[in-house]
Amino acid sequence: MSRIATTFSKLKAQGRKALIPFVTAGFPYADITPDLMHAMVAGGADVIELGVPFSDPSADGPVIQKASDRALSFGIGLARVLDMVRDFRSQNQSTPVVLMGYANPVERYNQKHTANQQGSAFVQEAAAAGVDGVLIVDYPPEECEDFAKDLRSHGLDLIFLLAPTSTDARMAQVARIASGYVYYVSLKGVTGSGALDTEAVKTMLLRIRQHLTLPLGVGFGIRDAATACVIAQVADAVVIGSRIIELIDHQPKNLVCTMAQAFLSDIRSALDSSTLERLHELA
Numbered sequence: 001m002s003r004i005a006t007t008f009s010k011l012k013a014q015g016r017k018a019l020i021p022f023v024t025a026g027f028p029y030a031d032i033t034p035d036l037m038h039a040m041v042a043g044g045a046d047v048i049e050l051g052v053p054f055s056d057p058s059a060d061g062p063v064i065q066k067a068s069d070r071a072l073s074f075g076i077g078l079a080r081v082l083d084m085v086r087d088f089r090s091q092n093q094s095t096p097v098v099l100m101g102y103a104n105p106v107e108r109y110n111q112k113h114t115a116n117q118q119g120s121a122f123v124q125e126a127a128a129a130g131v132d133g134v135l136i137v138d139y140p141p142e143e144c145e146d147f148a149k150d151l152r153s154h155g156l157d158l159i160f161l162l163a164p165t166s167t168d169a170r171m172a173q174v175a176r177i178a179s180g181y182v183y184y185v186s187l188k189g190v191t192g193s194g195a196l197d198t199e200a201v202k203t204m205l206l207r208i209r210q211h212l213t214l215p216l217g218v219g220f221g222i223r224d225a226a227t228a229c230v231i232a233q234v235a236d237a238v239v240i241g242s243r244i245i246e247l248i249d250h251q252p253k254n255l256v257c258t259m260a261q262a263f264l265s266d267i268r269s270a271l272d273s274s275t276l277e278r279l280h281e282l283a
Contacts, residue, residue, distance in 0.1 A: 003096040003132045004157050004180040007046055008215045008236065017232040018181075019044050019268055020217055021260070022100065022241030024051040024067035025084055026076030029253050034087040036248075039257035041095050044268025049135070049239065052081050052101030059137045059161075059185075063242040067249070078105045078122070082129040089130035098133040098159060098180075099126065106136060120150050127154035133180045135159040141173040148177045161185050162208060164200065175212035181237060182212060187220045198227070202234045225270035232271050240267065 001009070011018050021040050025033050037048055051064065053071035060068065078101075085097055106122050113121035126134065133156060139147065141160060148158045157180025162171060164187070174182060186201050205216055218231045219239030228238045247263055248256045 002155060002157055002180065003094065004047065004098075007094075007096055008181065011046060012215075012236075017235065017271055018046040018215070018217065018237035019228075019264065019271060020047045020049055020098075020219075020237050020239040021045050021244055021264055022049040022051060022064075022219070022239060023244060023248075023260075024053060024064060024071055025081040026053060026071030026074050027067040027245070028070065028248055028251065028256060030071070030074035030076060032253065032256055033084045036257050036260060037084075037088045037095075037097075038092065039261040040264055041092060043261035043264030045095065045264055047096045047098060047237070049098045049100045049241070050081065050085070051241075052078055052099055052105050054102045054105055056104070057102060057137075061242060063245050063249075067245050078109045082125055082131070085126075085129040085131055093130075096132040097130065098135055098157075099131055100135040101137070103136055103138045120147070123147075123150045123154050123156065127156055131156060133157035133159050135161070135183060137161065141170075141177045145177060148179075152179065157181075159183055164204060166208075168207070168211065171208055171211040175214075178212070178214060181215040181217050182208070183239060184208065184216055184218045184235070185220045186218050186222075186231075198230045201231060205234050225267050228267050229270050229274040232274060238267075238271070240264075 008018060023036060040048060053068040053076050055072060057065060057068065109122045110120055134151060151158050158178060159180050160174045160178045161183050162174060163185045201218060208216060215236035217237035217239050218235040219241065222228050222231060222238050222240050223243040231238050244260055247259050251259060
């Protein structure tokens with residue numbers, strides 16, 4: 001069983017929901033990411049989504065675009081991101097790490113490193129570094145069955161996005177190939193935009209669950225504990241990215257980890273308190 005599956009299984013047995021923070025690798029300082037990952041775990045993170053910096057994102061709003069631009073200015077590419085995961089794994093063997101990004105860095109990495117080996121260099125080296133899952137925004141399910149098989153053969157999960165515009169046919173495609181969990185994008189648009197319609201999210205998750213049994217995480221638009229608790233009533237995980245990026249931007253280096261940990265600790269406490277309240281209501 002993968003680290004991701006193990007994590008969700010344990011949380012389900014405890015009646016708890018997963019907290020999944022997103023940060024851009026190499027932001028806001030080039031060498032801070034492993035320490036920031038440890039701080040987020042200390043704050044209650046169950047899974048970490050680590051953004052691979054890319055110059056031309058299609059799903060990221062201005063906050064995460066800016067974070068990627070800064071990381072790129074520090075020379076942070078996919079190889080450096082894998083080094084960060086290795087560093088994190090030297091002290092943490094249990095918290096799943098998901099790389100989230102775009103096809104271009106993966107394809108370029110394979111062009112540079114696959115010539116003298118069989119299969120995808122990216123998949124092999126991501127597995128060796130301790131990555132547990134991959135979410136490539138612009139890899140649609142109908143075009144990456146071989147990629148999914150390669151990942152599974154190395155113990156990695158392929159995670160997909162679903163959106164308010166997703167059709168039943170697309171949900172069925174994702175259900176056939178995805179593993180780990182599925183990430184529901186709660187808003188039409190990019191990260192950090194718009195107000196979250198929690199009732200619409202609830203309705204859509206009911207539709208999605210008709211097609212797949214994997215855990216469902218919800219992101220895009222969750223910025224505080226109150227919204228996280230509402231979403232956790234119907235989702236298996238809440239994903240928070242843009243708000244964390246905003247909080248740590250322009251902070252002195254010695255405060256970045258402290259601020260991220262404190263923010264997540266508040267969210268974690270609220271989620272767990274909400275779970276206890278629901279259990280008491282059912283008792």
